[in-house]
Amino acid sequence: MSSDAPAEPSLADRITKDEPEPKQSWADEVNSPATEQPPPPSEPAAEMPQSDGAAGAFGGSQLQEPDYQVQVKLADMQADPNNPLYSASSFEQLDLKPEVLKGVTGMNFRKPSKVQERTLPLLLMNPPKNLIGQSQSGTGKTAAFVLNILSRVDISTPEMQRSPQALVLAPSRELARQICGVVRLMGHYMENLLVDAAVPVEAAQRSRKIEASIVVGTPGTVQDLIKRRSMNVSKMRIMVLDEADNMLDQQGMGDQCNRVKAMLPKNIQVVLFSATFPENVVTYAHNFAPQANEMTLRHEDLTVEGIKQIYLDCDNEEAKYDTLVKFYGMLTIGSSIIFVKKKDTAAKLEQRMTAEGHKVVALTSAYEGSQRDVVIDAFRLGHAKVLISTNVLARGIDVSSVSMVVNYDVPDMQTGPRGPAVADPQTYLHRIGRTGRFGRVGVAVSFVSSKADWEKLMEISSYFQTEITRLDTGDWDELEEQVTKIIKSSRAGANFNGNTGGHAA
Numbered sequence: 001m002s003s004d005a006p007a008e009p010s011l012a013d014r015i016t017k018d019e020p021e022p023k024q025s026w027a028d029e030v031n032s033p034a035t036e037q038p039p040p041p042s043e044p045a046a047e048m049p050q051s052d053g054a055a056g057a058f059g060g061s062q063l064q065e066p067d068y069q070v071q072v073k074l075a076d077m078q079a080d081p082n083n084p085l086y087s088a089s090s091f092e093q094l095d096l097k098p099e100v101l102k103g104v105t106g107m108n109f110r111k112p113s114k115v116q117e118r119t120l121p122l123l124l125m126n127p128p129k130n131l132i133g134q135s136q137s138g139t140g141k142t143a144a145f146v147l148n149i150l151s152r153v154d155i156s157t158p159e160m161q162r163s164p165q166a167l168v169l170a171p172s173r174e175l176a177r178q179i180c181g182v183v184r185l186m187g188h189y190m191e192n193l194l195v196d197a198a199v200p201v202e203a204a205q206r207s208r209k210i211e212a213s214i215v216v217g218t219p220g221t222v223q224d225l226i227k228r229r230s231m232n233v234s235k236m237r238i239m240v241l242d243e244a245d246n247m248l249d250q251q252g253m254g255d256q257c258n259r260v261k262a263m264l265p266k267n268i269q270v271v272l273f274s275a276t277f278p279e280n281v282v283t284y285a286h287n288f289a290p291q292a293n294e295m296t297l298r299h300e301d302l303t304v305e306g307i308k309q310i311y312l313d314c315d316n317e318e319a320k321y322d323t324l325v326k327f328y329g330m331l332t333i334g335s336s337i338i339f340v341k342k343k344d345t346a347a348k349l350e351q352r353m354t355a356e357g358h359k360v361v362a363l364t365s366a367y368e369g370s371q372r373d374v375v376i377d378a379f380r381l382g383h384a385k386v387l388i389s390t391n392v393l394a395r396g397i398d399v400s401s402v403s404m405v406v407n408y409d410v411p412d413m414q415t416g417p418r419g420p421a422v423a424d425p426q427t428y429l430h431r432i433g434r435t436g437r438f439g440r441v442g443v444a445v446s447f448v449s450s451k452a453d454w455e456k457l458m459e460i461s462s463y464f465q466t467e468i469t470r471l472d473t474g475d476w477d478e479l480e481e482q483v484t485k486i487i488k489s490s491r492a493g494a495n496f497n498g499n500t501g502g503h504a505a
């Protein structure tokens with residue numbers, strides 16, 4: 001953030017005092033904030049626009065594609081057995097309580113996705129069994145575990161309403177808040193349902209007590225609350241790890257998750273979900289959720305068809321910045337997230353772009369929680385359309401208007417304290433998965449400024465057996481036309497004639 005530059009307007013000023021921009025583009029028209037109501041029962045559901053899970057709680061933008069733009073509709077995708085959104089059955093056939101079913105219908109979910117259809121019967125079985133579930137990004141894993149929780153919590157007495165019975169752990173504050181929003185929205189018709197977020201709060205609120213039947217939080221805060229006896233876990237019966245591979249793999253977070261689990265009653269149902277379960281995490285996952293039912297995928301099947309993956313050659317770091325600025329118009333067709341490796345890069349990019357008159361915001365773990373909430377909520381509402389972030393937002397964040405993701409830095413990871421940086425395919429997949437949600441279209445563009453970058457990107461491409469196409473930066477008008485065409489097409493891949501080739505720098 002630009003807090004050390006007093007002459008500039010504050011973050012809140014920049015985000016909230018801006019007049020809404022006139023609607024100019026297709027994306028502006030289709031992504032206006034949530035004003036839509038669930039369909040009246042008499043209207044045919046197939047004609048109604050799809051709603052965004054986070055929309056009701058946070059005003060997340062929604063996609064209402066005009067017919068003339070749409071070539072392939074969600075209904076068609078959900079009827080194709082090879083599509084991850086496919087299902088043979090309806091939500092009515094999944095044995096949900098009437099008030100839970102009403103919540104799903106109210107969100108305008110017409111049919112379950114594959115992961116929902118397959119995992120819900122396994123999750124709802126009695127006696128409850130553990131589950132490890134994997135499916136592509138943006139295919140509805142949240143609803144799968146939320147529907148299980150809503151089906152299992154007992155809120156028949158005031159005491160039970162205030163007793164934590166289900167705990168969801170997520171790796172970031174933003175994701176925990178988002179899941180809380182989905183639980184509230186889906187549980188809207190369950191009278192007296194109490195849901196609470198266990199994320200870091202300001203010092204004055206630290207003595208708070210958690211009195212809700214469903215708690216969604218980050219592992220460190222939850223561990224702290226239980227230790228301080230601010231959250232009674234004696235009635236806990238379900239524990240979910242969202243982005244489970246990330247939670248178990250990171251040393252600090254893995255330990256916190258284990259400690260939290262050790263403080264909960266034995267024999268709880270343990271549920272792990274993620275789009276990725278790399279080999280090094282599989283054993284942890286099996287130990288954390290013993291004898292689990294499993295739904296897994298091969299890594300070759302993990303990429304989402306609707307996300308067009310491209311890369312651009314940039315001669316050096318400065319050329320990456322110039323390219324980003326040239327991209328600004330395309331970034332604001334819908335909303336965009338620019339991923340960088342370091343917090344410092346995020347802050348510097350934000351300052352420089354803002355100083356040059358571009359509207360961007362940044363969110364990293366360097367910022368205070370309340371400031372992070374302001375930024376992410378503004379992004380969900382479409383008040384901020386270009387967000388610069390680190391891997392803190394790489395996972396789970398669901399904002400349907402995101403039509404472009406930029407890997408300003410190719411995702412990599414250190415091998416040991418002094419080892420070389422190697423490609424990080426999992427982070428790449430999660431980052432690009434912030435676009436192309438539930439059958440929508442998106443573009444993921446990676447900036448390549450060295451041979452090492454190019455090698456990492458090609459390793460990622462071969463790991464997922466997916467094509468990452470090189471676009472020629474020699475002719476910007478042509479490049480812009482191609483990228484804009486992809487964003488505005490109903491499915492990525494259609495209308496696209498990019499070059500493929502090696503690193504030209």
Ligand SMILES: Nc1ncnc2c1ncn2[C@@H]1O[C@H](COP(=O)(O)OP(=O)(O)OP(=O)(O)O)[C@@H](O)[C@H]1O
Pocket residue numbers: 050051052053054108109110111112113116135136137138139140141142143274275395396397398400433434437438
């Ligand atoms: N059955 C459904 N019908 C229509 N929309 C759905 C359905 N299930 C989920 N969605 C919507 O799809 C979007 C993506 O869902 P969700 O965030 O749960 O994906 P995910 O699989 O958890 O992705 P990630 O791996 O990125 O965390 C959300 O906006 C959600 O509201």
